[in-house]
Amino acid sequence: MNRETLSLPMVALRGLSILPEMVRHFDVSRPKSIQAIEEAMLGDQKIFLTAQKDVETESPGVTDVYQTGCVAAIRQVVKLPKKMLRVLISGESRACINVMEFEEPYMRANITVIPDTDTSIEDTGAEKNPMNLDAMIRGMKDIFKEYLLKDPKLSKELAVQIENINELKKLVDVIAANMPFSYTDAQQLLEEPDLMRRYELLAYKLVSEIQILNVKEELQKKVKERVDKNQREYILREEMKLIREELGDDNTLSDAEEFQQEADALKAPKEVKEKLGKEIKRFKNSMNSPAEVGVIRTYIETMLEMPWDKVCRDHKDIAYAKKVLDEDHYGLEKVKERVLEFLAVRALTKKGDSPILCLVGPPGTGKTSIAKSLARALKKPYVRISLGGVRDEAEIRGHRKTYVGAMPGRIASALKQAGVKNPLMLLDEIDKVSNDYKGDTFSALLEVLDSEQNSKFRDHYLEVPMDLSEVLFVTTANTLQTIPRPLLDRMEVIEVSSYTENEKMHIAIEHLIPKQLERHGLAPDQLTISRNALWKMARNYTKEAGVRQLERKIGDICRKAAREILETKKKAVHVTERNLHLYLGKELYIYQMANKADEIGIVRGLAWTSVGGDTLQIEVNVMPGEGEILLTGQLGDVMKESARTGISYIRSVSREHKIEENFFKEHDVHIHIPEGAVPKDGPSAGITMATAMMSAITGRKVRADVAMTGEITLRGRVLPIGGLKEKLLAAKNAGIRTVIVPQENEPDVEEISSEITRGLEIIPVSHMDAVLKIALAE
CATH class of the missing domain: 2.30.130.40 (LON domain-like)
Structure with missing residues (x-):
């Protein structure tokens, strides 16, 4: 061709x-x-x-x-x-x-x-059989007619022109030329020289366009139905309003008018009132849009419910506050003292800046209940916000109104719940807050807890500043290590330390037992638990700094006593030290008591754990070898460094202690802390390990009634440690008589109650020489 x-x-x-x-x-x-x-x-x-x-x-x-x-x-x-x-x-x-x-x-x-080819038509027999060609022409015309019904934009003259074409090539070209195809679809048809394939491609594209128009028509029909429904509702509302006016029954105000009346009566700053006025106008103008009306209505109702200028009077009776705190809590003298000081300042200044108190201590020591008692003492509304696991900054600052399902942040919601602008707000578990890609939650809390900034705290949902300066914030935490320094600087830290066995017994008698008896439906004369039984429960059935486990054990006894009373028809159940195992089973914890005899290479150390203090034995063995130091017992990096520092110190003073020059080349030193399955770490076991190593190397025995805590430096200085109260309590429980502590911890010793220190000889030291003189037997 x-x-x-x-x-x-x-x-x-x-x-x-x-x-x-x-x-x-x-x-x-x-x-x-x-x-x-x-x-x-x-x-x-x-x-x-x-x-x-x-x-x-x-x-x-x-x-x-x-x-x-x-x-x-x-x-x-x-x-x-x-x-x-x-x-x-x-x-x-x-x-x-x-x-x-x-x-x-x-x-x-x-x-x-490029001339048109018709090989495909010849292959199908269209040239030989005119009926096939006629069927193709009619099929294409039928498809085009169906398209014309869906798209009225094409002229009627074109429909007549198409109907009069009886040549397949011209029919395909004319239809393709007049269809509103995209230029890429038109290019596909242009690049196809074979008539049969072009015919099939055009038919496919026409059918696809018909299907798209069908979907479009269905969507338009649904939208029209919704619009018609909204218009009908609007007309009916207007007619109803007109009928009421004609009947003289126009007392029922519209929602917008009600909102306006509430806004006029609201005690709030000028900025808040202006914002409310704008939103109410938007509400009036959006009556035909139910989706927008719903969002604006929720916002206006939230704004009207916020306590912008509502305050409650503080109860400033110091005697009443002291009585409440003593009723609700046994011990915790420092906390009570600080609260009473705060009340005294408020009473004198008539206002005073509200401090941010941070109660830090082990679980179960009553941090949350202290906040409740403080609210009761002040007769303030109390709201609690749990921050454990909060990752999203919007939880604190709120979501912007543009988001679907937007809502105020937890701070604004708590104020709304309290109903006043100066409640006591407890931020529980502030150390458990975490950050992720959704924002820095700690930074949001900075603005909340900074007294210089929180008078203009801006919630993303409310979009107007809130005054948080009069809120009494109380936060709780188990540890300060995970709280960023800038946030920690804005809080006044009050340590809530572990309870002694005596304190636990008093708490059990005065608070826990009455609470559990009431919860289990028992009268006070139906169940009695002896003091010795409570003492044993605290020592051998629980291992904690607080009283949460102790309360659970009392609950276990109450349940078993309730069943026993019903089954045996007893009038009362008496639990003593002797029959305690019948209710709680075998003892769970046994204290490692002080060794009976002095031994070589074994020293009793003191450790702080999340559930209080504990004692641990450090054992050292010396054996022939090549000068290696072996460390076992799952020791952390800090304890490993303390052990190496201790051995370096011993080598530096080896002449004074008459240790042979080649001793460290010819012997291995093995340091082990029993209970190898329990990880151990911390900067307070340095002098303990050094003493044990010196004892094993020199062959001098260590006094069995001595325990110690403190970190060692390379030159033998003894550094201060933390958690002294818990450590001394553990030493006393283990039957230790003499405790060696760093000299820099002497102020801490003075603050510890005599109940713990009574019977203990606490010796402050500043150098390793003094430790060895006290601990090593002559």
């Missing part, structure tokens, strides 16, 4: 593909394209049109356009302002670029006209 070759001016079109039989106008503004049109008009008015691959390309070359385009005849050219031309063309035949003759000053291409 011969193919005609032509040389024609060429124009690259943006976002437009021209097809045969297409009559179309387009605007031309590029100088190269304008000159190409002018050259074509000077000749036979034929031009080659092809589409750009990327519509953003400003100066396309041969690689930037599709190789297949359309030869078109220019029917009309109209000049427009700003050096533009409007060109009317009609597409004639497909063609492809052979070579670009030149690109400046305009594009001219050598092209080959």
